[in-house]
Amino acid sequence: MTFTLINASAGSGKTYALTQRLADLIAEGLDPSEVIATTFTVKAAEELTSRVRSTLLDRALVEEARGIDSAVIGTVNSVAGRLVKDYAMDAGISPDVDVLDDSTQKAAFSAAIARTAAARGEEHSDLLARTEHDGDENDTSYRPRPSWRGQVRILANAARTNLLSAEALRAAIETSWQEYRDSAGLPAPGPDERPRWLHLLDARIQELAADLDASRSPDGEPIAGGPIAARSLGRTGNDLESLRRLRRTLADHDRAPWSEWMKIAAGSFGAVAKRTLAPLSEEIAESFTTCGAWQQDVRDLIALVLDTAAESLDTYEQYKQDLGLIDFIDQEVRALRLLQESPRVRASVASRFRLLAVDEFQDTSPVQLALFLELSRLVEDKIWVGDPKQAIYGFRDADPRLMQKIIAALGRGDTVFGTGQIRNLTHSWRSKEHLVELTNAVFTRVFDPEDTGEEQITLEIPALRRQKAAGGVLEVWQATKDDNRVVSAEKHAAMIAEQIRQRIDEGAFTPGTTAVLVRTNTQKDAVVAALQARGVPTAGAAHSLLSTREAQLVRAALAVTLDASDTLALTELVTLLEDHEAHSSWFEELMAAPDRETRREVYARWWEDRTLTGLHAVRRACIAYTPEEMISALIDALDLPQRIKRWSGQPSRRRSLDALRALARDTTERRRAEGSPITLTGLRSELDAWEDGPDLSGLPDAVWVGTIHSAKGLEWEHVVTHLVRDAKQRDQSWGVLVRSPDEVDVTAPLAGRELLFWPELTVPAETAEQLADSDFAQRKTTSETEEAGRLQYVALTRAASTSVLAIGGPRSELDALIDGDSPLLTWDDEEIHVDRAEAPLPARVTRVNVDALMEQDTTALQSVADPLSATDIPLRPEQETATQLAARFRASGVGADGVAGSVSEPRMIGRRLVDGGGPQWERVGEAVHAYLALPLAHLDDTQRHSAAGRLVERWAVARAVEPSVLIEAGEAWAGFLAEELPDAEELTEQPITWWNEDDQVMEGWIDTLLRLPDGQVVLVDHKTYPGDDPVRHVRERYLGQMATYAQALAAAGLAPSRILIHLPLRGEVLEVALR
Amino acid sequence: MRIEFGWSLDGAAWADGGGAAGAARLGPRGLVQLLQGRLGLTRPAVEPAVRVAQYLRRIAEADHPWIRESFAVDPWATASTMLAWRDAAVTAGARLEGAESDSERIAALGAIESAAPRLAPGAADDLRELVDVLTEEVTWPLGIEILHCHEDPASLPGLWPRLLQLLEAAGVVVERVQPERQERPELVIVEAEDEWTAAETAARLLAGRADAPLQLLAGADTVLLDQELHRRGLPAVGVAEPAAHRTALQILPLYLSLAVAPVDVRQLAAFLDLRVMDAPEDGREQVGLVPARARSVLLDALAQEPGTGGTAWQKAMASLEGDEELSASGLEMLRALSALVTAPLAPEELTPAQVREVTAPLGARLRALGQGDPSLSRASTHLQVLLDVLEEYAPGQALRPRELAQIIESAGGRAGSPFARPEATSRWRTCSRPSQLLPVGGDVLWWGADRDDVATGVIWDAAEVEALTGLGARLLAPAQLAALGTDAGLRGLHGADRIVVVRTRRRAEKPTAPHALLAHLAAGRATAGQGVEEVLEELTLSPAETLGMEEFALIGSRRPLTVPVPSPIAPLPSDLTKVVAPAPHLLPSRLSYSQAEDLLGCRQKWTFKNGLRIRAASVAAVPTGNRMIGTLVHAVVEQLVSSGERTPSARRISEEIETQVPRLASELLLPGREVELVDLRERAVRSLVEFFDRLGAAGLVITSVESRFEEPLILHLRRGDVTVPFVGYRDVVAEDAQGRPTVIDLKWTYAARKYPELFESGEALQLAAYAHSLHEEGTDVGYFLLSQGEFVSANPALDPHGRPTLDIEDLWARGTSGMTEALDEIGAGRVDARSGQILLDAGEDLSTPRTKAQKTYASARETARAEGSLVVDARCDYCEFSLLCGMRGDVS
């Protein structure tokens, strides 16, 4: 048993280390099929496999390299999924399930709990209205209302990934409420004062109205000396309106949101209204949380959400079972349970695997961790590779703290695994000197504020690289403004884009080696737009598929191909295809048509246009296409690959084409998993509703723009990190918290975890403060800050040569990563200072006034011609290409036309065996055929009987014929041969291959070849014809086939001298003479 | 006869050269078939789905505890998995019958094997049988002189070494062949970013070769490559995967999905829309399972009432019953379909007998249509296999929906692709696996070269291996099995002089990984000290690197190139107006409010939609979302009022909604939509209670709902007066005690601000139109917002906002003059697109955020108001004509 932990900071050659280690072990005799390894992404799995293979080949271990495909290497999900599938019967589940991915899982969960959620939602409709938790989970608007169903889903997932049961969720109702009440410092519940408040409000409103009337004439003119000053009239008038509206809302006692009451207490009213409301508003502010009804609502809401989540666990389970589905969490949980509970599975896994490798262990979720630990107990040798500093998947339930505790325990050696061997990789193989210095300084300060040196943080440049890695460029791009406001995403993006444009222009950067890392999608979209505005090729563009010309064409073509009456789609095609005859006259043509009939003719003419003829063939063939083939066929019929060459932005357009195919494929997959039929009509409506854009990531020769999460594991020469001025503060006093105990047991890593849920509510400011100070909020805040630190670590370690901090102001969000008042990072014109660092680092600092920048006209980069636009063919084939002959043909498919030959009268060789057909004659024919294929001359009687009996039985024709009939046919044939062609050697079922003069190939079996003593060859074919006109039948049906065989034989040097057709069912032989 | 036998040779060409007799190249499957013929062991093929069903019965009888739970959860998948394991074990040589073992899987397989129900033999049994028969009975010559083996027989798994031994014993010379050539071929890898570029490169390579033939190794489907080849006048390679997702194999599941409640109208629409054959004569409607004549009639019915069994559907059916031009088989199909969807089966009624019954009309229709059409006969076969499978079930046994779906899917198998049609050529010979390459030197073009997920076969653990070995099996370790494939591939590749790989880095948005053998080939080309990764990188070209100044060049293949004249997509016009010759015939035969709105909002929209009747496919007209809900709630109000209740209770309203949903919004009854339905019901009930209460409190009594009116409207066009009927439906008309009418229009919308704004700015044209047509002095008007439960009205009893009274006559006059002007201009051939133009003129477009666009319209409205005219926002963002008018273009 060994346990090796490789602690691999960013750029320290993690994959190399892992690959070498695996290769070493295999070289030492580990069988590749005994390896089980998990990676974070599919790509990483592929890469690991191919790296290990290459390394083995490098070491000339060819045999071992050949077997590497038998190793189990994949993502955590796929490896867990594989175990679950292999041991499905042990788990008592279906062995064939469809896996829900992250996006389909969400939909499946909603569908599964729809019935329950509908019922509970209806039952608690008023509560949800009062607490404003009746929002839509999929609401994407700026400030969506909280959705209790969304919370249910999050809770259910959290419970599952932390192995918490329905009971645990139910138990959390009481603990969550207690802790909420205590943390918020809620007083003992008092009476419900709302009726009184409403009453008071009425009085206030009347008072205000009266004051207004006294201060304003009916036509709105101020009355001098009125109780309200003229300048406040407008505001007060509006306030009165709002109060009246508020009053109407509040009147619906059962449903009026609590937050509306809070509005009276803390509403944004003008001074007059505030004064008028004063005693009431103070009372509400003071006694709001005392209100027993409110407290009950909070409690009920917590109970509703947690209880529904508990119930949903079962409902969701049943739903998946009915449809044969499994999601990622299930795969892991089930795999874990199997390993924990089934002795057979434990033994089986232990016998199959000797090495467990875990890559990127820092990003594992609690249940994944438990799974790895369980596997680790069964598998001899373990190598875990990762970097706790790069754990950035907290939002997907990864728990870095749990991980750290486990690592510490392994290091101490007091676990069942004994002492783990911990290896630190300390060399930087990625970045240049100054970049390494910067990250060393920054992250020592962030991750090790006490300077304990316990954590592996700093890297050094290895001697081997020292020369190559010298220098490196650090830059700060600082946005300045005319005012003191926060730099908007748009302006921040403009600065970044403009600087990049200039550097590309100067030749310092190239698009393909540059990346911009951002935190949010809004930032990403802004940067992409700003880069595009400057003509900088960008990977990550955010346009929707249907806003591209190519997708518009395919959509219209699909519609009109499926339904000829879709004149809208047809007209669109005409307007979109600039070479369509009617392209510029379509409107005129339609307007000129006096009636419907004439318009129909116009449409018919358009459809016949040369640009659309390709679609005619698609229309004919489409019933046989899969959705994906349909898309490919349409793309070709529209000549899109050639058209695109004439447009701008080829690479991304070809991505659109690929996206269309992916859409067809995904739709097909999804529908299949849902068990719903897959139709081209369905494809059409999917495409119509499609809002996503093509995947433009990794577009070559383009600046990469993306979130830090998606930059994980990647590197570039030049990396620009988008940093805002102030770190974003989020309200952490609501949501889900999973609390783990301080000590963990590696054999039960998830024991003692508990879950809390607090709803998102509007509360008085004082209460809000108390909630923010709670252990609940503090824990959430701390883990978010820590995660932010790790995220920035990932960001700042992506660059090889140039690291740019693009900052939206005079200080950066990085400062929030450390405690205390001093900033983490400061800079002057030439240097960056890191808090507590020994020496400043040389840097190039550029300050950009973004307000001025926005005023300037943008300059665009010179566009570079795309070499791939060169072509060797015209836009469209000049004429319909002649249909090409099929590569293969069957002799039996060759017609008798053009074959000169004659058929002799039949010669009787035996009894007629079958009369006129009958329902089973085809099978009888097969049985007879099979019997005649045997070398009957070599079979003794018993063998013939048993062979004939067997064939009759196997072809299930016992009701039609006796075995003796077969024997009789064989004897008749043998008799004929003995008489007609004595001493012929009989070769049955002979393979024949022939290329004809059109390069078509025929492969087939010739029933019988007779080789005569003089070397001549006779071709024989047994035909199961039971009818009455054998001569004509043979002439019409088989002449072509015989001619083909004859030619084929001739080509093989065996030209037949005679051709016989044997009709065993009729007991006849005919001779064919070809001329 | 001489046989060349190799582990990966199934599917390889039999021979080389011009022709050959008595020689064939066979893989395991081919050899088994050959020997079956030699030994008289042939039999008709059994559908795999039927075998699964048979095995399923065996499992049920054996009732082995190890799989009991899985079997209860998912009988079909459990049976097919167990059967696959069983077949693997049998192929490996194990005799399972009665096998007992500590290993539960083996024990279960043994128990099932001993169970009574019949199991048709499969490929595994064929092999077993061959071995048995050869061992025991056969003494006759096999007619095979020599068997050239690519592999060492001893390295093969399962019964194979034994079989080859037996052949030897039966007089066949079994000889291991070493390929004639084993070189270290040159390697060139072209890696494209997308498959189109890869296809273009490969096609250029093939087109530009001076006659030297090559071998084409098609490791991936060649659909795109073939398209490029055709464009260069070359024949297709014709490799494409068979699939289950072809219409032919979806007819049955689609039809059956309609047989079970709740019926999904969208699937019903898809079925109606299904075209299965091209039109007999060009230009006519394609042929469907549902006759073309009926298709649009029924789709229109669904567009009116997106549910089943409603009056629209019944009316449509009635009209079709009387249609004499419908074929008998077409009419039968229609009747069956209608019966199916109006009275669908409850899921628990789904039994084999029922399935048989409901599919009978489909079978008849397929036969009637399908004479000789391969796709339709495929569909017929599918149905037949389904019925065969169901034979294995008790007729009255309830089938779970998932089980039926699984059976249908298995019964369908996979249908070949129309693209799988290789075309004749002497320029290359094609194979699909590296092991099938001939050792003839020369060039190999390897298309695809993606990592193939090597089927590792069933994995048995140590205990199982031991148990199976005890039962006579011979199992290879997974690494050995993997090596078998790798070795065969390398042997094939090493027979070439040069290998050119053309591959794509991604396909359908998924990254692809290179084939494992490339690393092996690269290892062969590495110089001392060079790593494989390095070699691969060095040998890899991008497609751009194959392009010279005016020529494509790759391994001696050349094609002249030109750079096409760029023809960038035209930018969007800044003036959307279209001017053509006068078109005086473009007059509405009648006008409705929505037409009026279009005429005022956007003349092009009206022209496209009403003047020229440019239409999307009928299937797209089946409503959903807010439009569907709007219709539903309208109908509910209509029913409530016509049943005579003044203030219906919440309960009554709720019941009425329940009644109307199946007819008008049946998709809300589908599983997973419960939340939406409840939400809708809650909202509608609350809102309608409010509606009736308020009306009552305001002393208003509803006098009519959905009342149709038709009014001659005289338009003073420039070319003279024209009278067109103005028609519409007034949602609700109520009267106060004095008999003064109030016209109320119901709106289901989430845009809560739109109608109050229209009302307050005096531009609620729809209300004016409906009120004007009453011709009663003092008519009041208002909206009721169904989703919000609020009135928008000047009557303080209905709406406390104190809104100004709408000047109906003035507004109507402005409306008619706007329409008149619009029709004048359209008739003159000058058609502008005001809605879009307003945005463009403000420097905005379709991507402008809605809130900003709203402001733009507001100011346009204000300007117009000052001139006494109207501006209507025709909602370009939802308009289906935005490509035609020029509002929507290309992003780049």
Ligand code: SF4
């Ligand atoms: S998109 Fe706008 S401008 Fe174009 S037709 Fe439709 S409504 Fe008119």
